[in-house]
Amino acid sequence: MLVDLIVPCYNESAVLKMFYDEAKRVADGIDNYDFNFIFVNDGSTDGTLDIMKELAEKDSRVKYISFSRNFGKESAMYAGLKNSTGDYTAILDADLQHPPALIPQMLEAMEEGYDCCATNRATRDGDPFLRTFFTRRFYSFINRISEVSMPDGAGDFRMMSRKMTDAVVALSEVQRFSKGIFSWVGFNTKWLSFNDVERAAGETKWSFWGLLKYAIAGITAFSTFPLKVAIYLGSIISASSFIYLIYIVIKTLVHGRDFPGYASIITILLFLGGCIMLCCGIMGEYIAKIYIEVKNRPVYIIAETNVDKPQNDYGR
Numbered sequence: 001m002l003v004d005l006i007v008p009c010y011n012e013s014a015v016l017k018m019f020y021d022e023a024k025r026v027a028d029g030i031d032n033y034d035f036n037f038i039f040v041n042d043g044s045t046d047g048t049l050d051i052m053k054e055l056a057e058k059d060s061r062v063k064y065i066s067f068s069r070n071f072g073k074e075s076a077m078y079a080g081l082k083n084s085t086g087d088y089t090a091i092l093d094a095d096l097q098h099p100p101a102l103i104p105q106m107l108e109a110m111e112e113g114y115d116c117c118a119t120n121r122a123t124r125d126g127d128p129f130l131r132t133f134f135t136r137r138f139y140s141f142i143n144r145i146s147e148v149s150m151p152d153g154a155g156d157f158r159m160m161s162r163k164m165t166d167a168v169v170a171l172s173e174v175q176r177f178s179k180g181i182f183s184w185v186g187f188n189t190k191w192l193s194f195n196d197v198e199r200a201a202g203e204t205k206w207s208f209w210g211l212l213k214y215a216i217a218g219i220t221a222f223s224t225f226p227l228k229v230a231i232y233l234g235s236i237i238s239a240s241s242f243i244y245l246i247y248i249v250i251k252t253l254v255h256g257r258d259f260p261g262y263a264s265i266i267t268i269l270l271f272l273g274g275c276i277m278l279c280c281g282i283m284g285e286y287i288a289k290i291y292i293e294v295k296n297r298p299v300y301i302i303a304e305t306n307v308d309k310p311q312n313d314y315g316r
């Protein structure tokens with residue numbers, strides 16, 4: 001049985017060797033399974049690729065796929081999965097926040113007949129407080145409004161069978177949100193918990209805005225609820241203005257005509273203007289998604305690799 005360890009790397013020169021040593025140590029301690037390392041260089045600018053090449057020279061199990069620029073972790077994971085041939089695939093971060101030591105337990109789960117062994121973080125000790133706070137809000141929101149469930153703390157660290165890997169690769173959308181995709185394709189999943197640790201070296205690639213954009217992408221990829229907000233908002237406003245209209249008619253009949261108030265008119269006008277813009281914005285978000293998806297551009301472009309017959313992404 002062959003297991004592919006897929007590792008997306010963006011400027012990970014500080015930690016990549018450490019990761020390889022640890023993953024190799026774990027892999028060498030497991031009998032009956034062969035391991036391949038698929039390192040995806042996501043447009044690093046710090047010599048990450050040189051380290052990959054160095055490792056590949058020493059160890060023929062090391063494959064690397066190097067992108068022509070930074071395409072994002074989602075694209076890197078997709079490229080790794082698409083180019084994997086193993087019976088099982090596992091996705092791990094390069095920073096050792098996803099401990100390779102869990103691999104034997106994951107393999108046990110696969111032997112029990114599961115198609116997927118996913119992990120969730122029992123704690124978020126490795127993340128700053130504010131990020132933890134907003135992440136939790138995001139998960140409770142997205143689980144309420146989207147059609148697939150995404151457990152809080154569930155990361156991309158998981159092992160999948162060939163069947164499930166093929167299904168994930170078959171979902172070839174450009175704007176990928178893997179947490180949703182993994183859950184959408186289904187399959188029996190066993191969950192393992194692990195304690196979060198801080199990254200071993202180097203620094204996180206996520207800024208607050210980056211995460212916010214990612215959260216909006218996730219919501220709009222797996223839910224059409226925001227579009228319905230327009231319907232609800234519109235109905236509430238129409239209903240209340242109708243009630244207001246009746247009130248005005250009665251008031252005019254009883255008290256006669258008085259001078260209409262400038263303040264109330266301007267307030268209603270501004271409020272409605274705001275609602276209309278909000279709804280247009282939400283629709284715009286989805287139209288932009290359709291536009292990008294319709295262009296059907298590749299998810300990634302490979303500049304260099306040592307994989308035989310690389311599955312590039314031009315012919316999607």
Ligand code: UDP
Pocket residue numbers: 007008009010011012042070071072073074076092093094095097199203204205206
């Ligand atoms: N990563 C990537 N492309 C990017 C950003 C990140 O391939 O544009 C990789 C990164 O090298 C690491 C993993 O994704 O292996 C997780 O990134 P990071 O540790 O920065 O995220 P965090 O753990 O803070 O969520």
Ligand code: MG
Pocket residue numbers: 093095097199204
């Ligand atoms: Mg990390």
